[in-house]
Amino acid sequence: MGNYVIAIDQGTTSSRAIVFDDRFHIVSVGQREFTQHFPDSGWVEHDPEDIWETTVATVLEAMEKAGLAAKDIAAIGITNQRETTLIWDRDTGKAIHHAIVWQDRRTAALCDQLKRDGLESLFSDRTGLLLDPYFSGTKVAWLLDNVPGARARAEAGKLAFGTVDCFLLWRLTGGRQHVTDASNASRTLLYNIRENRWDEELLTALRVPSSLLPAVKDNADDFGESEPSLFGGAIPIRGVAGDQQAALIGQACFERGMVKSTYGTGCFAVLNTGDELVQSQNRLVSTIGYRLRGKTTYALEGSIFIAGAAVQWLRDGLHVLDVAAESGPMAAAADPTQQVYLVPAFVGLGAPYWDAQARGAIFGLTRATGPKEFAKAALESVCYQTFDLLEAMEGDYASTSGTALRVDGGMVASDWTMQRLADILNRPVHRPRVLETTALGAAWLAGMHAGVWPDEQGFAAAWELEHCFEPAMEPKLRQQLIRGWRDAIRRTLS
Numbered sequence: 046m047g048n049y050v051i052a053i054d055q056g057t058t059s060s061r062a063i064v065f066d067d068r069f070h071i072v073s074v075g076q077r078e079f080t081q082h083f084p085d086s087g088w089v090e091h092d093p094e095d096i097w098e099t100t101v102a103t104v105l106e107a108m109e110k111a112g113l114a115a116k117d118i119a120a121i122g123i124t125n126q127r128e129t130t131l132i133w134d135r136d137t138g139k140a141i142h143h144a145i146v147w148q149d150r151r152t153a154a155l156c157d158q159l160k161r162d163g164l165e166s167l168f169s170d171r172t173g174l175l176l177d178p179y180f181s182g183t184k185v186a187w188l189l190d191n192v193p194g195a196r197a198r199a200e201a202g203k204l205a206f207g208t209v210d211c212f213l214l215w216r217l218t219g220g221r222q223h224v225t226d227a228s229n230a231s232r233t234l235l236y237n238i239r240e241n242r243w244d245e246e247l248l249t250a251l252r253v254p255s256s257l258l259p260a261v262k263d264n265a266d267d268f269g270e271s272e273p274s275l276f277g278g279a280i281p282i283r284g285v286a287g288d289q290q291a292a293l294i295g296q297a298c299f300e301r302g303m304v305k306s307t308y309g310t311g312c313f314a315v316l317n318t319g320d321e322l323v324q325s326q327n328r329l330v331s332t333i334g335y336r337l338r339g340k341t342t343y344a345l346e347g348s349i350f351i352a353g354a355a356v357q358w359l360r361d362g363l364h365v366l367d368v369a370a371e372s373g374p375m376a377a378a379a380d381p382t383q384q385v386y387l388v389p390a391f392v393g394l395g396a397p398y399w400d401a402q403a404r405g406a407i408f409g410l411t412r413a414t415g416p417k418e419f420a421k422a423a424l425e426s427v428c429y430q431t432f433d434l435l436e437a438m439e440g441d442y443a444s445t446s447g448t449a450l451r452v453d454g455g456m457v458a459s460d461w462t463m464q465r466l467a468d469i470l471n472r473p474v475h476r477p478r479v480l481e482t483t484a485l486g487a488a489w490l491a492g493m494h495a496g497v498w499p500d501e502q503g504f505a506a507a508w509e510l511e512h513c514f515e516p517a518m519e520p521k522l523r524q525q526l527i528r529g530w531r532d533a534i535r536r537t538l539s
Contacts (some may be wrong), residue, residue: 047117050492051107051280054290055209055311056329057146058357060099062107063484064118067497069507071481075106082143086402087150087392090143093131097211097216101275107168110274115278121217121271122284122491124291124483125209127232132195132206132257138220140212141204142192145184148311148350148392152183153401159183164250171237171242171244173322177399179348181208182234186251187373199254205427206257208232213424217282218269225259226266227336228267228290236261238333241341248352264290264335265494271359284490288483289313289346290335295486295494296451296477297505299342304438304448307483308456311395312352312427314434316345316442327437328397337501339380347396347434351405353456355423365416373459375420384526385409386429387422394538397437402539409529424462428469429530435470449473449513454480460512468518469526478509 048067054060059079064072082090104121108114128147133140145151156176159165165176174180179180185206189196198204207215211225230236230243237244237252243258262268268282286294289307293315296305299317306312315334322331322343334344356369366372388394390403407422435450450472457463457476467474479485492498501506 047113047119048497049111049113049118050488050495050497051104052488052491053104053121053123053213054484055096055123055213056486060096060103061484062100062103063481063488064107064111065485065488065492069479069485073107073110075103075110077103085151089146089148089392091129091146093133093140093144094214096144097213098116100213104276115280118280119197119497120281120283120491120495121490122487123210123282124286124288124487125213125215125229127208127229127289128181128184128453129180129209130188130206131183131209131212132185132199132204132330133187133204133212133215133335135205138216141195142188144209145188147179149184150178150393150401152178152187155183155186156401159250168234168247168251171239171247172234173231173238173324174234175328175330175399176404178401179395180232180234182247182251182253185253187258189252191482195317201463202256204257205259207259210287211512214268214282214285217271217275221270223297224262224268225257226262226264226285226376227333227341228264228287229285230261232287238331238343241336258430261340263337265490278489281495283494284487284492286335286487286490288342289315290333291486292453292483293317293334293344293385293483293486294489295484296328297508298451299501299505302448303451304435305451305453306340306431308352308427308452308454310352310354312349312431314347314431314438316438318343318442321432323441325437325441327440328399329434329437330396330443345438348438349427349430349434350392350395352427352430353454354391355387355389355426359419359423363419365419372420372424373461375417376424377461379417379421380413383409383411383414383418383421384529385414385418386530387419387426388533388537389423389426390537397433398534398538400538403537406533406537410535422489424459425465427456427462428466429527432469432527449475451475451477453477454479463514464517467516468523471516471523473516474514475510476512476514479509483505
């Protein structure tokens with residue numbers, strides 16, 4: 046067995062595989078984008094075969110770039126877009142419908158009906174989540190009700206449900222493993238995070254047969270081995286975590302009160318609350334941060350649906366920039382006398398508003414507003430939304446006030462954006478040396494369980510700071526900007 050670890054990072058817009066060495070350094074990367082499908086307003090889907098084929102291709106690409114064979118890989122770790130929902134045939138492994146993506150809002154009416162039926166407190170108390178289309182449970186119900194014959198086949202035990210990690214594990218192991226991990230299970234609206242089990246009463250409320258469900262394991266565990274034909278030999282799979290929990294781990298946020306925020310398609314702030322399950326009073330969600338050696342660590346999370354996707358919209362929708370990396374320099378060159386606010390509610394608003402019917406809006410336009418001001422507004426919208434999340438966290442868990450925010454994801458490469466974030470938050474922002482912390486977290490889980498990487502203490506000691514952004518904005522200007530943002534939100538809410 047070699048000392049290298051491969052992290053499969055299956056995201057919303059692309060699949061990636063990253064090879065790490067035993068010093069946690071990146072050796073090689075394979076990446077493939079895939080098509081997003083928008084069949085109706087607020088609907089977002091993926092072709093499951095695109096997810097599968099790009100995943101396999103990127104692993105092969107990363108191994109080839111690194112000059113490695115299967116025997117050189119100690120283990121595979123998987124991290125994934127979390128609430129995205131698939132149901133497939135147990136005999137063929139083929140999905141019965143496109144994957145319904147976490148951003149999808151088609152089940153808003155069902156969520157509203159469940160609330161009218163007085164069930165939100167039941168779901169919230171047991172799962173830590175809110176009744177929102179974001180989570181997997183109502184997506185499962187929609188598939189069973191709208192794909193011809195699906196409910197009968199599910200009740201006959203012929204179908205399997207899973208989030209993306211579960212689907213990949215099934216395919217990677219040739220259908221031998223129908224399993225998920227505690228972090229992904231905790232995002233389904235079907236899993237009791239207090240008792241660490243699927244909840245029969247919640248399954249009944251959503252009319253989901255228990256025969257659909259996978260077994261649930263710790264994040265570092267034995268998840269089987271890959272089919273030898275895929276990568277030139279069998280490779281153990283030893284770690285799985287949903288993308289935001291994997292980033293919490295990759296940022297070495299093992300201590301209670303530590304907080305990280307990941308900036309990808311969306312933005313997700315996660316606060317470690319230790320063994321305490323904190324029920325939010327500010328419309329955040331309580332979730333399983335990770336489960337290791339049978340011990341559960343909980344977290345508070347705030348989810349922003351649109352972060353980097355706003356920059357993609359400027360690039361692909363409005364064509365005001367050619368590549369996403371131009372957004373920071375454009376924002377820096379914007380007219381400082383204009384204050385344009387973009388509320389990127391393209392698929393509704395997440396925490397702490399949870400307004401599925403809200404849609405995007407722009408405020409403060411003048412005849413002088415141009416591409417630079419649009420770029421600035423898009424990047425600032427991420428900073429303001431993060432401010433909303435951390436303010437809510439401080440209300441629920443005061444000990445996080447003033448704590449440095451550890452950041453990762455594609456957007457944090459922009460110095461302008463990170464400085465603006467520190468200014469708006471009025472707290473230090475720490476950018477690590479390894480920005481691929483989501484993949485790093487999955488790799489650590491696998492490498493640690495395989496015995497080639499250290500435990501939590503050793504891994505945390507190896508975390509390295511690349512740059513600290515200190516707040517430097519005048520308090521009066523900061524308060525003025527936040528007031529303008531709150532007014533823009535008020536005008537946007539449905």
